[in-house]
Amino acid sequence: MLFNSLEFFVFLPVVFLLYWFVVHKNLKLQNFLVLVASYVFYGWWDYRFLSLIALSTVVDYFIGISIHESDNKKIRKRLLFLSALFNLGLLGFFKYYNFFVDSWIDLLASIGYTVESTWTLKVILPVGISFYTFQTMSYSIDIYRKQMKPTRDFVAFAAFVSFFPQLVAGPIERASNLLPQMLAKRKFDKTKALKGIELIVWGLFKKVVIADSFAPIVNDIFANYTDYSGGTLIMGAVLFAFQIYGDFSGYSDIAIGTARLFGFDLMTNFNFPYFSRSIGEFWRKWHISLSTWFRDYLYIPLGGSKVGKWKGIRNVFAIFLVSGFWHGANWTFIVWGGIHALLFIPSFVLGTNRRHLEDKVATTSILTYLKTTAQVLYTFFVVTVAWVFFRADSIRDAFQYLGGIQSLKVDATSFIMYSDILLILVLLVLDFMRYKKKKIHFILWVLMAIAIVGSLNREIQAEFIYFQF
Known part of the structure; x- marks a missing residue:
């Protein structure tokens, strides 16, 4: 469902009235309504891919609890790896499978080997998969880091994952921000x-x-x-x-x-x-939820700028190239990310990037x-x-x-x-x-x-x- 469609202009007031005038006295019913509305909103585009959101929700809900309950560091790491493997596996298949196959075929063709493109598939890219995948991954990572505790309220968690306003194109919300709001009583605020x-x-x-x-x-x-x-x-x-x-x-x-x-x-x-x-300021102001996601879950774990200039430059290129690749399965996006890395590096080397x-x-x-x-x-x-x-x-x-x-x-x-x-x-x-x-x-x-x-x-x-x- 598009925000700029007639369907949404009917959908929004209906959900609003039900939310504040029918189920407003019961938090669980409010969250359940948000969950149902979110699935209707997303299913309006293609109901078949609701199973992916539901599966991602179930996997990370139970993995989050399991990580929290385990005191064994190896088991915690394995559970986190399982979460990352599942989420990135889904994202990789639906978004990047044909890209990797086509790139491999082109590489072989460049050295004289002709390969039939029978390995490519007609894969439909699920709308918003890059957004809700990162959202659920950050939940598991934050629990692993002991920065938050998992919730036992499955409906609230499912509503957090599928929250319809930001489901298909962000902002990429952190569980530490949105999930507590799902678990707290809400009152209508006119202002x-x-x-x-x-x-x-x-x-x-x-x-x-x-x-x-x-x-x-x-x-x-x-x-x-x-x-x-x-x-x-x-x-x-x-x-x-x-x-x-x-x-x-x-x-x-x-x-x-x-x-x-x-x-x-x-x-x-x-x-x-x-x-x-400056480019540094631009990336502090553009798609902030994505740039801070990569900062917290990729750049800093790699050592950020505290590992010396050369490794710091490596980390800068990593975050920009991955950011470019996140946008789509095309070399143009990777080059776009590389250009921004090259534009950012001089200020990084001179120490002026924080101006x-x-x-x-x-x-x-x-x-x-x-x-x-x-x-x-x-x-x-x-x-x-x-x-x-x-x-x-x-x-x-x-x-x-x-x-x-x-x-x-x-x-x-x-x-x-x-x-x-x-x-x-x-x-x-x-x-x-x-x-x-x-x-x-x-x-x-x-x-x-x-x-x-x-x-x-x-x-x-x-x-x-x-x-x-």
Whole structure:
């Protein structure tokens, strides 16, 4: 079920009314309703894959209890290994099986051996498997580390794993944050609910008005990049940068806002990343739930930055390459991750990667303002170049796309697209107001709602980009 669909606009108020007016006096019934609603929400896409969520839930529920109850370190490790093997095995089969088979066939072909591609399978990628897999894995790991105790409330745990607002595209929640909320009595909070509605409207605006407006243009440019001038290719790359931001951060805002309607607080997943002054700051603000997941469960266990410069560089490459591979079974994503690693390494070596930890950009003088603006524009530039590899169908296409930009001619298509800059400016102004914590006037909320309704009249409603991951 899509957040930007008619089905969801019927589903949400029905669940909301049942939650707060029918089962509100009984916590277990509330959690059971959340569980049922989550399975209906996910099953609307393809009910067959509900078995994967259910199986993952059962496995990690019992493994979590078993790890906690065992005092034998070897047994605890084996149980944790079993959890990782099961979860990564499912993820690997459904998401990466054909990638590895095709890569192996291509490798053999490069040295003169021809192999029939009979080993490939028609595997459907279950929506959200990368997200809920990491969510359940972190639960088992945290119990193994003795950072939390397992719950004996199976329904609450199952509701945590399948919580419908963030089930298919995050944020990737930690059990330490969301599970205690499942186990605690919730009371309706009008202020929280209104803030949730604001986030839903803001997220829908970014998705259906901004991202979906850019989607057909971006798709056409990247599919036919050899037919367009350099000016059009530049616009295509910039539009994709804002498309993926509007699409993914829009989903996160809708998810967080929807959760607040039911009394839950999810973690922030985006913190105005395009106002970042460096690559390090960008990754502290973009897809925060994933970057912190890899930091806590991969980078730090490898030794982080405390194992010397060379091993530290190895760890940086590991986290960025794995992050790229997490996004999809294509070499383009791995190269995208590698580009970000190369961009990050200089500041890591010089020890400047922890700069700009403060939330707000300082503008105490005109020189500071100009310096900050230059840093933000440079960061956006290199991030946008990297996005070309993320969006392209192949590495070859990405290099040819960038090569085509050398021709800086501006044709009629480029000129027409410059009207889309107005939409980008609207997004940036509204985002900047939220960044500065300026109150958005009620009239603007009404205008955004009208724009959303108008955009929903499109014949085709685009799926969220991160559904494919």
